[in-house]
Structure formats: structure tokens, C-alpha cells
Amino acid sequence: MDTNELIRAIAADTGRPGMPMRRAWQIAVLAAILLAASAFLAMLGPRHDIGEALSTIRFPFKFVITLTLAVSTLALLRALSQPTGAALTRLLLLLLAPALLALAVAAELLVVPPSLWAVRMIGINSLSCLTFIPLIGIAPLAVFLATLRYGAPRRPVIAGAVAGLLAGAVSATFYALHCPDDSPLFVTVWYTAAIAILAAIGAMAAPRIAQW
Amino acid sequence: MSGSNETELAGLLRAAIAGDEKSYAAFLEQAAIMIRSFVRPKIAHGAIDAEDVVQEALLAIHLKRHTWITDAPVMPWLHAIARHKLIDALRRRGRRTEIGLEGIAEVASNHAPEPLVRRDIERVLDMLSPAQRAVVAAISVEGCSIAETARRLGKSETAIRVSLHRGLSAISARFRRS
Numbered sequence: 001m002d003t004n005e006l007i008r009a010i011a012a013d014t015g016r017p018g019m020p021m022r023r024a025w026q027i028a029v030l031a032a033i034l035l036a037a038s039a040f041l042a043m044l045g046p047r048h049d050i051g052e053a054l055s056t057i058r059f060p061f062k063f064v065i066t067l068t069l070a071v072s073t074l075a076l077l078r079a080l081s082q083p084t085g086a087a088l089t090r091l092l093l094l095l096l097a098p099a100l101l102a103l104a105v106a107a108e109l110l111v112v113p114p115s116l117w118a119v120r121m122i123g124i125n126s127l128s129c130l131t132f133i134p135l136i137g138i139a140p141l142a143v144f145l146a147t148l149r150y151g152a153p154r155r156p157v158i159a160g161a162v163a164g165l166l167a168g169a170v171s172a173t174f175y176a177l178h179c180p181d182d183s184p185l186f187v188t189v190w191y192t193a194a195i196a197i198l199a200a201i202g203a204m205a206a207p208r209i210a211q212w
Numbered sequence: 213m214s215g216s217n218e219t220e221l222a223g224l225l226r227a228a229i230a231g232d233e234k235s236y237a238a239f240l241e242q243a244a245i246m247i248r249s250f251v252r253p254k255i256a257h258g259a260i261d262a263e264d265v266v267q268e269a270l271l272a273i274h275l276k277r278h279t280w281i282t283d284a285p286v287m288p289w290l291h292a293i294a295r296h297k298l299i300d301a302l303r304r305r306g307r308r309t310e311i312g313l314e315g316i317a318e319v320a321s322n323h324a325p326e327p328l329v330r331r332d333i334e335r336v337l338d339m340l341s342p343a344q345r346a347v348v349a350a351i352s353v354e355g356c357s358i359a360e361t362a363r364r365l366g367k368s369e370t371a372i373r374v375s376l377h378r379g380l381s382a383i384s385a386r387f388r389r390s
Binding site: 013082 | 237337
């Protein structure tokens with residue numbers, strides 16, 4: 001079979017154009033949110049004082065961080081799922097959430113006496129954070145990796161890691177509804193570590209899953 | 213792989229995605245020419261058959277055509293797929309590449325050299341299921357239409373389309389593993 005013969009065969013296969021990536025990502029995000037929400041409600045549920053917590057500064061700010069991470073990593077991941085990849089400037093999106101968190105940490109260090117820094121950082125729920133963020137995030141990660149497989153990622157390791165960050169951001173958004181530790185110091189250490197677990201799994205799995 | 217026919221190619225691919233077979237064939241012929249001229253100078257020493265890379269790239273273009281954003285330029289997309297397939301072919305053969313991509317050369321040199329096996333697409337055809345092989349061969353080698361193939365094999369056109377699509381996917385997967 002020479003190339004012209006192959007072209008004949010390919011040209012005849014016009015019946016089933018797949019859905020565009022844009023649509024695929026919309027479905028993936030919806031599925032990921034539903035899966036994370038069900039896992040969260042089945043395993044944890046929101047904390048009981050959520051009404052009071054909402055009127056504080058620290059509790060809502062957790063969602064500013066996790067949602068910023070979610071939106072910025074989604075924008076990056078969509079570009080990374082294409083054969084043309086993402087421009088280097090797009091990688092700067094990854095700095096957005098850490099920058100906001102750094103500001104929050106600076107503010108926290110200003111208002112909290114040094115004797116309480118360690119207490120706030122260690123919190124009471126670190127083990128639960130390290131357990132449940134990866135657990136809630138694993139199904140969303142599977143969805144994002146499947147979407148990468150449907151696409152054609154140019155750099156699968158990076159794409160897989162960013163898929164893990166996005167899964168972690170979705171998961172952490174739900175987990176934050178449950179967790180009583182609201183200090184940015186706690187978020188910086190434990191949320192970051194928990195999300196990094198998902199990013200590592202994504203980076204390792206993507207080259208096998210999303211080969212094309 | 214540069215050219216002033218961006219607009220023409222994008223138009224052809226748009227028509228192809230909408231289901232026009234003739235535009236698709238015209239698009240693929242031009243894409244093959246561009247990929248060939250991109251690939252050949254980079255594998256001058258003959259360890260890889262440039263035509264194999266062209267065919268792999270055409271299959272990838274086909275199976276991943278939903279990753280083209282229809283109002284984005286088509287040339288960078290074609291180029292990215294061709295480069296991906298070239299790097300893949302070089303990596304499989306354990307050769308260094310001089311394409312100048314970050315980290316790719318290291319990836320390539322980490323793999324032990326494999327014996328040089330000239331892949332033969334006839335053999336790839338043989339690895340398809342008998343039903344898929346009959347369909348792919350009738351359309352590609354003998355130039356039959358979907359309707360003619362359906363009549364000849366005594367099956368529905370839908371069944372022929374499914375076999376053709378699965379056959380092409382299987383050939384692409386075989387290329388990757390060989």
C-alpha cells in the first residue's frame with residue numbers, strides 16, 4: 001500500500017468526525033465536578049459551622065485560591081491537549097494561584113503572632129487533607145487523562161502534571177468546605193502537598209495513556 | 213514546511229470535516245507533499261523510510277483531526293503532527309535527533325538502538341482482521357467506493373464504514389508499536 005492508496009482509504013473514512021476538543025473539555029469538566037461532588041458528599045460533607053465560616057475572611061479565601069488554580073490550569077491544559085502545545089507565556093498561568101497564596105501568607109504572618117505560626121501551619125486536620133484531596137481528585141484526574149488521550153498532547157508529562165493540578169484544584173475546592181483549618185499557612189503546606197500527589201500521578205500516567 | 217496555501221488548505225480541511233471526500237483527498241495529497249519535504253532532509257542516512265513517517269503522520273492527522281480548531285491556522289497544526297511522528301520514529305530507532313526541541317534529544321538517546329526493521333505496510337494489512345483487511349484493501353488498493361465495497365462484500369455501507377475506520381485506527385496503533 002503506497003501513500004496514495006492510504007490517502008484513498010483515509011479520504012473514504014469521512015463518516016465520523018469526533019467532537020471538537022472544546023466540547024470534550026466542557027464535558028470533562030462537568031463530569032469531573034459531578035464525580036468530585038459525589039465522592040465529597042459520600043465521604044465527608046461540609047463542616048457544621050459553614051454559615052459562620054462564610055463571614056470570616058480566611059474561609060472564603062480558600063476558594064479564591066482553589067478556584068484560581070482550577071481556572072488557570074484548565075486554560076493551560078486545554079492548550080496542552082493540542083498537538084501544537086502551549087506557548088511558554090501560557091505556563092505563567094501556573095504562577096497565578098501561588099502568587100495569591102503568597103500574598104495571603106504574608107498577610108497572615110503580619111496579623112498572627114509568631115508563637116502561633118507553627119500551630120496554624122500544622123493545624124488539626126493535615127492527615128485528612130493529605131488523604132481526602134487525592135481520594136476525591138482521583139476520578140476527576142482519570143477523566144482529564146481520558147480527555148488528553150482523546151486529544152493529541154505534544155508534551156504528555158507536562159500535560160499529565162497539569163491535569164493532576166486541575167484535578168487537585170477541583171478536589172480541594174470541595175475538601176475546603178469540610179476542613180476546619182482555614183489559615184493560609186495550613187493551605188500552603190498541606191493543600192500543596194496533597195495536590196502535588198495528584199500532579200505526580202498525572203505526570204507518570206499520561207505518557208502511557210495519552211500516547212498517539 | 214512553509215507555504216502560501218494556508219487559506220486553501222484550511223478551506224479543504226473544513227470541507228473535509230463537513231464530509232466532502234474529494235476535498236479531503238486533495239488536502240491529504242498536499243499535506244503528504246509538505247510532510248515529505250519536512251521529513252526527508254532530517255533522516256538523510258536512510259535508517260528510517262521517510263514514507264513510513266509520512267503515512268504515520270497522515271493517519272494521525274486523520275484520527276486527530278478533531279484537535280484542529282477550525283478557525284486556527286492549519287499549517288502549524290500539520291507541522292506539529294509531522295514533527296511528533298518524526299520524533300517518535302527516530303526515538304523508536306534509538307537515534308539522535310537534531311530537530312532542536314528541548315529535551316527530545318535526551319529522550320531519544322536514552323533508548324537502546326533497535327535493529328533496523330523496514331516496516332512493510334502490506335504486513336500491517338495482514339495484521340488486520342480478515343474483514344477489516346478486505347475493506348481497507350478494496351478501498352485503498354483497488355480504489356473502490358464505500359458503496360462498491362459494500363456490494364462486493366455483501367454488507368451494509370454502515371458496516372463497511374465501521375470496518376474502514378477501525379482498520380485505519382489499528383494500522384496507526386501498529387505503526388506506533390512496531
